[in-house]
Amino acid sequence: MTYTQLSVVGVLMAICLDIFFFRTRLIRRSLFWKSYAIIVVFQLLTNGVLTGYRIVRYDGNAIIGPDAPINSAPAFVGAGRIAFAPVEDLLFGFSLVLLTLVLWVWLGRIGIGRTPVSGPPRAFMRRLMK
Amino acid sequence: MDHLAYLGVLLFCLCGTAWLEVALRTRVYRRWHRLVLSIAPVVVVFTLWDKYAIGRGHWWFDSELITTVRIWSTIPLDEVLFFIVIPICAVLTFEAVRSVTGDEAGDELSTPSSASPR
Numbered sequence: 001m002t003y004t005q006l007s008v009v010g011v012l013m014a015i016c017l018d019i020f021f022f023r024t025r026l027i028r029r030s031l032f033w034k035s036y037a038i039i040v041v042f043q044l045l046t047n048g049v050l051t052g053y054r055i056v057r058y059d060g061n062a063i064i065g066p067d068a069p070i071n072s073a074p075a076f077v078g079a080g081r082i083a084f085a086p087v088e089d090l091l092f093g094f095s096l097v098l099l100t101l102v103l104w105v106w107l108g109r110i111g112i113g114r115t116p117v118s119g120p121p122r123a124f125m126r127r128l129m130k
Numbered sequence: 131m132d133h134l135a136y137l138g139v140l141l142f143c144l145c146g147t148a149w150l151e152v153a154l155r156t157r158v159y160r161r162w163h164r165l166v167l168s169i170a171p172v173v174v175v176f177t178l179w180d181k182y183a184i185g186r187g188h189w190w191f192d193s194e195l196i197t198t199v200r201i202w203s204t205i206p207l208d209e210v211l212f213f214i215v216i217p218i219c220a221v222l223t224f225e226a227v228r229s230v231t232g233d234e235a236g237d238e239l240s241t242p243s244s245a246s247p248r
Contacts (some may be wrong), residue, residue, distance in 0.1 A: 003188040006179065022234055031233035036222040042219075046139050049238070055136050056193040062188040089180075093216075095174060100217035101224055103168040108237030113164025117227030121154045129230065 003062040007091035014095040014102070022106040026098065036097060043093045050081035052076075058086050135195040136208035140215045147222040156225035158218070167216045176213045180205050 001009070018026050026032040050056050053074050057098070060067030064087060075081050082090065088105025108114045150156050159164055181190055186203050191206055199207035228235060 003183060006188075010179070010213055017178070026235070029226070029233070029235065031228055031231065031235050034231065034233070035227045037218070038223050038227070039220055042143070046143060050136065052248075053195065054192055055139075056189050056191055057191045059187050063188070091197065093172060095171065096213070096216060097220045099175070100168055100172050100220050103162065104221050104224070105235050105237045107164050107167055108235070112167065113161035114237060114239065116157045116160060117157045118158075118225040119232070121152065121229055122152070125153045 003058070003086070003088045004027070004064055007088040007095075010112070011091050011098075014098040015084035016091070018098060018102045022102050024102045024105045024109070026101055026105060030099075032101065034103070035072035039097055040090070040093070044083040047085045047089055047093070050085070051081075051089075063088050132194050133197055136191075136206070137197065137211070140208070142210055143215050143219050147219045147226075150222050150226040150229075154226045155231040156229055158222050158225050165218065165221060168221065169214055170189055173210065173213045174216050177201075177205060177210060180209050200216075 015027060018024055051058075054073065056072070057068060058065075063080055065075070068074035074084050076084055080087055120126070148246050181202060182203065191208075194206045196206045201207055201210050226233070227233065
């Protein structure tokens with residue numbers, strides 16, 4: 001299978017685990033989407049470094065976009081890329097994050113590490129956020 | 131030093147989220163056993179994916195910009211660490227948002243649908 005196909009399968013598998021297997025149903029919670037919105041920004045930033053500096057490179061036959069040029073950075077946006085990275089990386093990252101959080105929440109539900117709970121923010125942070 | 135480029139990105143991710151544990155009292159590292167159990171299956175699944183993708187040539191790495199250590203003969207150590215670091219960042223972000231918003235995740239004791247505590 002290509003990276004494109006696998007990345008779609010990965011997202012579908014993660015969603016199935018969330019909805020049907022662990023029944024955490026995170027994709028129906030605003031907490032998950034607020035968190036993911038923050039995470040995806042930093043994914044674009046850090047993955048942009050990994051792909052822009054060509055620490056990692058991709059086979060044009062495995063992704064939607066073409067082979068990247070050999071001696072320069074890939075397209076910043078376009079040619080199947082966002083912030084230098086193949087769009088497939090967004091799906092890869094989504095399934096990585098969703099699977100992690102499904103397991104985290106499921107473990108909490110069965111009573112492992114449920115406490116001490118998160119928050120509240122420290123006083124100086126609460127003042128900053130006012 | 132070039133060999134530390136990938137690790138540098140991972141260090142940035144760790145440092146960029148670690149302060150949440152203190153400032154927002156996420157208590158993720160404090161619940162390290164829950165964290166380890168959450169991440170272990172993720173590392174296994176995504177390392178297998180990585181092994182397949184590297185084997186099929188879906189992606190490859192600039193050997194000058196990663197460590198020289200290989201796991202399972204083809205997977206850079208940097209990649210395995212990625213599958214540990216990014217999940218930690220994800221959980222810290224998740225618990226940070228919960229700390230600030232008070233939104234429920236479904237693992238609270240008061241949630242009717244949650245499993246009964248032992």
